[in-house]
Amino acid sequence: MEFVTTALPALSDAAGLIFQPLVLGYLVLGVVMGLCIGVFPGLGGIAGLSLLLPFMFGMDPILGLALMIGMVAVVPTSDTFASVLMGIPGSSASQATVLDGFPMAKKGEAARALSAAFSSSLFGGLVGAAFLTLFILVARPIVLEFRTPELLMITIFGLSMVGILAGRVAIKGIVAAGLGMMVGVIGEGAFEGELRLIPASWVYADSGSIEFGIYQYLGDGLKLVIVGLGIFAIPEIVALLRQDRAISDRSPLGGGWMTGVRDWMANIWLSVRCSVIGVIVGVIPGLGGSVVDWIAYGHAVQTTPDKSKFGNGEIRGVIGPESSNNAKEGGGLVPTLLFGIPGSGSMAIFIGAIALLGSGNIEVGPSMLKNNLDITYSIVWMLALANVVGTLICIAASGGIARLTSVPFALLAPFLFMIISFAAFQSGQNLMDLVALFAIGFLGIMMRRFDWSRPAFLIGFVLSTPAENYANQAVQIAQSRFRKGLEDGLDYIFSPIVIVLIIITVISVVMGLRQAKQIMAEGAVDAGQKRAPMIFLLLVLAFLVAAQMNALAIPDYAWRDRVFPWFVSGVAIIGALILLVQMMLRDETHPLFADREVANTDNNVHGLWSTLGWFAGLLVLTSILGFILALAAFLFAFIRYRAGRSTLFAAGYTVAGILFMCVMAGLLNRDFPPGLLQSFVTLPWPLT
Amino acid sequence: MTIFKTTRRAAAGLVAAAAATFATGAYAGSNGGMGIDLAGKTVEWVIPFSETGGSAKWANFYAPLLSEALPGQPTVVVKFMPGAGSTKGANWFQEQSYNDGTLIFGSSGSTQFPYLLGDPRVRYEYNDWNVVLASGTGGVAYLPPDLAGMMNGLDASALQGTDFIYGSQGATRLDLVPLLAWEMLGLSVEPVFGIKGRGDGRLMFERGEANIDYQTSSSYLKGVTPLVEAGTAVPMMSWGALDADGNIVRDPTFPDMPTFKEVCEATAGCETSGDQWEAWKAFFVAGFPAQKMVFLPAGAPAEAIETFSKAFDAVKARADFGEISKARLGVYPQMTGAEATGALGSATMVPDSAKAFVVDWLKERYGVSLDG
Structure with missing residues (x-):
């Protein structure tokens, strides 16, 4: 019934929203930008979306969405170029494609590998969009029952997953998420207006002084644009710039476009299974792009009788990962759209961007499903459409796009720095924006170097405010209910949905802790030296301790502003102390001491x-x-x-x-x- | 009621037409020496809030109209400078001096309240600035149907035993007005702080977590009217509007709704006189009837003030103004000239007794300390 009365009209409303020339134009523009971002090795959807953020202010919501969805949907399509032609993953979601795609290119079958990959990508993308449609239909009635305790619980679930699944050392991911949350609480508390991590005396400083300037800048907290660009875009650009790759190491395309499509047809069931894997992995917060391709690759190997060809140019080794990495975007939108919980770094930016777009009227999560169902479905439509458009462009313009992979990064980097600086400045129109960008960028570079999860940090940052609000509001409302009666209060806090969520969280945390060792979010990082990773950990610990002391200094009457930073920094300090003890006990080859500089993992030319x-x-x-x-x-x-x-x-x-x-x-x-x-x-x- | 409204609208139309004639006539003279010419220039309208708030909608509504009405038809661009609940932008504006009339500033109730309460972050002084437009608004409190049914006509005393929960942005913001009003009615309202905008408060109400709420007029029309039609919300009272003598009367946007004053009079224990009432009224007047104002910076010459005032007069005098502003701003006074100056005065000069009362009340009830 629900389906006929609500969903069908919304689906057709959504179609009406999209099929307008201007909207389609923005979608194609987003697709083209996404293709370019995906082609450049190392730059992924997160960096691309961060660059779009500052232009979202005041844009028509549907146009901004078209731009962003276009970009998000096709990065996993075009990152195949770099993987196949150069043997370098175009983004973290196509690392596995390199294993068999690059050998094929070396054998002169680049075009065959690419066309099989594009067919798989297209199919995976459509499966992802179909799944998302279905999931919204099924889950909507449940999601609409969500109140503050449920929202709090799902936020906790998302954060714990993100922290644990973020990398090889689970505790590192939790500390990274905690660090992100603590950066998120900087500024005025939402409840009592107490300043956090800023000296209170600065409020009373002279009008023109630096202290008052910093207070005015940080009082509202750091902006997502700055944190997103700093934590993702700057480290990637700096890393690429240091490698300064030569131009010549690209394979020619060759022929065999139709062979590739036939290859895909012959392996359609593998493609179906890997798409489903992609969707499921995408739904789980924290797993996301970095592991989905490996899981699909593993599945492709397992299900192939003759395993000898893997690693030497087996087409099934291309079809598997490429089907899954586009499908995961549809899956990744499930927690994002339904609950407002970003499952990956790019979804974290996406949530922030929608808040800018909707002029405060659209907020992802239950309220969007309730009040903006047409917009929700238009996201689904655009996701499917962008996949089709992206694939068509990739095939039609493959020669030109392939050439993009050989643009020396040294020519591109200053342009990107220019855009990033301009974008960052738009958030506060203050020179402090650039200083903050540089500081966060430096933190991002260090996190990347020592293999601390940057998605976990960013998601922690984005969820910091909602988590604190849900927690405080749930407590306040529960108190009032308990005053009415014990049963009333218990009913409110332990609703059936909350109990189910608690069970899911506990099971997932236990399972996640067991599996975490196998997760290599950004590829294997060598370890080998104790000093530098240790110093970084001590600095993180120092910041967390400072945050703890700062929280404790908040007076009693403003306890609502104190509880959250006190608790989160406490958990993160415990995590950091465990890491410290482990570092003292373990020898220096343990993954704890991951350090990109030691074995020169990135093949750096420049310092x-x-x-x-x-x-x-x-x-x-x-x-x-x-x-x-x-x-x-x-x-x-x-x-x-x-x-x-x-x-x-x-x-x-x-x-x-x-x-x-x-x-x-x-x-x-x-x-x-x-x-x-x-x-x-x-x-x-x-x-x- | 309908007849009354029609008559009033006709009267307003006549006044508008007269004003238009006057304004056009004045322009003929303005080019001949008095007033400033802004041809080829760009007027920056600084809003100390983000692109998403009500002030942005208000400024974006006026900007193109102002551009047409100013002599020389300059480009008018709205710039956003959010931060610290608008005190950041206001502090910045305080440091600007008049240059050539290409800078104006839009303040809101959220800029006025910290100023009135002596917040240490405030480094600006309204008296230094020059007001050229003051726009009013109103607010409506509403309840779930079961609680609204407990009211005996206008008498709210039956609600005094209920535990109310209200999603609030903070007791020192505009929420001070509803919180104080409900307290005067004897309702025990627990504010749940930490929501970002009034829209979040409405969502809490829709989810059944909050059981009392208020919205400003435009948000009420857009967000709550559908709930009222669906039977899940019932309006309780409006804050009312001010008549020419400064009395609180029914809100012209909601003529069928009782005002807080009427409900207070009908409810035992609520007084429409004395310190508490005067404090409420003072802060209502500061927050609603002149909620959003446009200023020229300190040191602006008389002819610049005159030019902008007349431009806003001309905007108000447009034949289609009533129609286009009703949908986007509601039926509220858009004051210019002496009227705006008067509105500024009542909005920024709260009697010391009222201020002292509210400061004490905030401290006692919510533990908020505003001492510098």
Whole structure:
């Protein structure tokens, strides 16, 4: 009945929302951007979505959604290019594709591998969208019963899964999530307005002082744009920049497009099974993209009688992972749309973006299922459509897209730094934005180096506010119910849904702890040295202890602002102490001491500090000369000296970059960060 | 009622037409020396909130109309500078000085309350600024049907034994007005803090976790009216509106709804006189009838103030203004000139006794300390 009265009209409303030229145009634009992001090795959906975030302000919700869904849906399609042609995973979701895709390319069968992969991707994407439709239908009546205790419980479930499944050392994931939550509580408490992790005296500092400036900046907490870009985009870009890959190591495409499609047809049942695996893995918060391809690959190996060809160019080794990694996007949207619990880093950004888009009226989770069912379904439609469009573009323009993989990253990086800085500045229109971006970026680089889960950090950050609100509100409402009667209160807290969720959480945590050792979220990272990982852990611990002390200093009358940071930092401190003890006992080859710098896992050519120095230079120059002048100097110097291009080329690049920036800012009607210079001299736009 | 409304609308139309004539006439003169010309310039309208709030909707409604009405038809862009519950943007505006009339600022009740309560974060002074427009709004409290049924006409005393839960943004914000009103009626309302906007409060009400709520007029029309029609919510009272003499009368947007004043008079133990009532009224006046205001920065010359005031007059005088503003702003006074200055005065000058009462009440009831 429900289906006929509510779901069907919503489904057709949703179709009406999408099939408009403008919406389709944005969807295609998102797809094209997603394809580009996916093609560049290392850049994935999270970095791509973070870059879109600042442009979401004030955009028509459906257009913004089209842009984002287009991008999210096709990254796992186009990341195949780098995996097959260069033997480097285009993103974390296509690591397994490399194993058989790259040998095929070396044998001259690149086109066959790619077309089989695209067919699988398309199929997987459609299965994911179909599953999501079905799941929303089935789960909606249950989700609408969710009140604060249920929401709190599902948040706890999501966080515990994300923490435990984030990497090889489960406790590290929990501490990373705790760290993200503690960064999320910085600023004014939502309940009593007590300042957290900012000295209270700064509120009373002089108007023009740095202390008052920092207070005003951090009082509302760090913005998702800054944290997303800092924790994901900057470490990836810096890492790629340090590798400075040569241009020549790409295989030619070759022929055999139809052979690949026939290969897929012949293995359609493998594709079906791997799509289902992808959906299920996608639904579980925390597992996400980094493991789904390996599970599917394992399944493909198990179900193939002749295992000898795996690793040497077995087509089933391409079809399996590629079916699963597109399907997982549909699965990943299930916890995101139904409960507002991001299962992966990109979904965390997605949730933040919808909050910006909907002008506060759309919030993912039960309220969206209740009030914006048409928008919910339009997300499903767009997901399916984006997969189709993405596959078509990939096949039609494969030659051109393949060429993109060979663009030297040194030419791309300054452009990305430019966009990131501009994007970050839009969140607060304050030079502090760039400082915060740099600081969080540095944290991200260190987390990546020592194999601390960055998705867990980001999800912790995003869920920090809802978790605190749900917890405090549930307690407050429960208190009032208990005053009415014991039974009333117990009914409220231990509803059947809550009990089921508690059981699921306990079972999943136990199972997750057992399985965690097999999870290598960002590939295997060598270990081998004790000192550096230990120092990083001690710094994390120091921050957590500071947060704990800060929470304890909150006076009694404002206890509501104290409980959450006190509890979370307490749990994280215990986790960090366990890690510390383990580090003291274990020898230095244990995964605890993962450190990318030790064995040079990334094949770095450039040092970290010199690479970071370029970016720091842009910031310092901006604070003196203002953004545009600093950017001009940065672009020119970078292309001329770091990338080693001619002066003329560097000048042309600089002009193009500045023009692009001015057109963007002009269209969006935004200003650039001013520097010291601008406080003495009045300059015309865009130099202001 | 219908006849009354029609008559009033006709009267308003006449006034508007007269104003239009006046405004057009004034413009002829304005180009000849008085007033400023903004041709080719860009006026920045700074809103100290994010893109998602009510102030954004209000500014986005006015910006294109203002652009047409200003001499020289400058581009009017709305810039958002959110932070610290709008004190960040207001502090910034305080440091700006008048340059060429290309900067205006939009404040809200959330900017007024910290100022009135002596919040240490406030570094701005309303008296330094120059008001050119003041927009009013109203608010409606509502209940679930079973509780609303317990009210005896306007008498709310039957509700005094019920435990109420209310999703609140914080006792020092606009929520001060409903919280104090319910307390005066003798209701024991427990505010559950930590919600981000009034929309979240409504969702708590819809989920059955909260059993009393209030919304500002535009949100009520959009979000609660469907609930009322579905029978899951019943309006309890509006905060009312101010007439020309400063008396609280029925809200013109909700003429069928009793005001808090009427309910208070009918309920035993609630007084419409004395310190408590005066404090409530003072903060209601500060928060609603002149909730959103437009300012020119300190030091603006008279002709700039005149130019902007007249531009807003011209916007109000548009033939279609009643129609387009009703849907987006509700039927509330949009005041300019001396009216706006008067509204600013009543919105930012709360009697010391009322302020002292509220500060004590916040401290005693919610443990909120506002001492610098």
